[in-house]
Amino acid sequence: MDPQSPIHVSLRGVTKVFVSGLGRTHALGPIDIDLRRGEFFAVVGPSGCGKSTLLDVIAALTPPSQGAVTFEGRPIGNTVPDGVGVVFQENACFPWLNVADNITFGLRRQPVDKTEIEQRLQYALQLMGLQDFAHAFPSQLSGGMRQRVCIARTLVMQPRLILLDEPFGALDQQTRLLMGDELLRIWRATGATVLLITHALDEAAMLADRVAVMSARPGRILEVIETGWPRERDSQIVSVPEFGAITARLWTLLRAQSMQALRPEAV
């Protein structure tokens, strides 16, 4: 990753405290990170460390309790900024729409003309290998295919920042590796900045330019590790010795945190 790239997303002193009838839960932060334009940034952390909350805050799906998030130099408000796409872990397909209508759902609400919508749809179908399923309904697709639909739905909006919240968490290991390859391909093809939230160390180590390791709750950034991979890469990187070293380094950092997260009083 080119360290000269301009800052695309910036978090300063971001914290999140949830207040409920049971009291206050300090879920996150304070967190300071800068994502550079066009980089692939992954965040790993023990379960319950607030990494999904971090994504929600960056996406403006939930406001931070303190601190500020800026996207392309402008502070984000209380709606998802234009140019930001989000892919969730759960199946977020609309079951009453077929694949093509799901993919163009957001696009049809933008000032984009019909031929342009059709072109972007065809491109996304092709990129995600969904050409033969344009008229299928989500209930007829496997979990991996449904997640492709959700990714395609985000891609057609041509986001400059793609936020992925454990997008492959519900998929089996082989599908995850293949989807990882596709994600790298999409990242290179679109030039977008990617923020991937994951609990899978190997996924983070294989995909990202930089991996941030989060602590147990309240989640803070413990360390940011540069992987140093070339831009052209794929899942075969798992056989390179450096991959093992990076994964081992991530695990050393995470082990103590994960054990802390498993302690009963932390739950």
Place this chain on the structure above:
Amino acid sequence: MALASAAGARMMRRTIYAHPSLFLVIGLLCLWQIAFWLVGRDALLPPLETILYLAGLLQTARFWGHIAETGTAFVIALAISVVAGLAIGLALGLNRMAAEVFEPFLLAGNSVPKIALYPIVLLIFGIGMPAKIAFGAIHGVVPVAIFTLTACSNVPPILFRAAAAMRLTRWDTIRSVLLPAALPDIFSGIRIGFSLTLIGTILGEMFGSQRGLGYLLMTAIGLQNIQVIMSVTLLLVLVAATVNTLLLAQDRRLRNPATPSQAP
């Protein structure tokens, strides 16, 4: 011989699987005939005679007058049930706070035997059309409201997160995400509401009316006119079962949009 009967049985089974409802109807008619043989002519009429008598009734203008009376009351009651039920259910479904306050009342209201309210309905509306409509509507409105409310709260939250991520306005989220996502359950509520409103309308006619199929039933009971009782009952069963079957088919289509009729 054994082979032939085995093949025959297999063919029989295949025919039954191909037309399950048809064979259910045939089975019910057989049961009816058997029940007639058991209890005798004092209590029942056999299927064929009932159908012929009904066919005869359907050729008289007076009988059609009763049908029109019941039909009008029922259609208006159903419209009130659906519109008011949807309005209450959606208003509560869109407002979690209001839902928490009012849902127990709705459920309690649903468990009240509506017939206990009948004297009050009669006192308010008097004998005639408005009382029947009101009585039909109070049967239908609460289930439609409860189903609609439940349908709204059962929409997976992830769909709203996805809508927010695509920058939908609140109104667009309601129109393009909440309503289509809740539609199958709302439609089930309307289907249940249909049956209950029909029950309510007929009940209303039985006790406080001078026209309509319910009234006809009640007078026939007084006169021990088994032919009329059986014919009117058969007509009601036919109408209710037919409409319910159609609604059920539509229900299934909504639940699984991938059925051939909609997939290109």
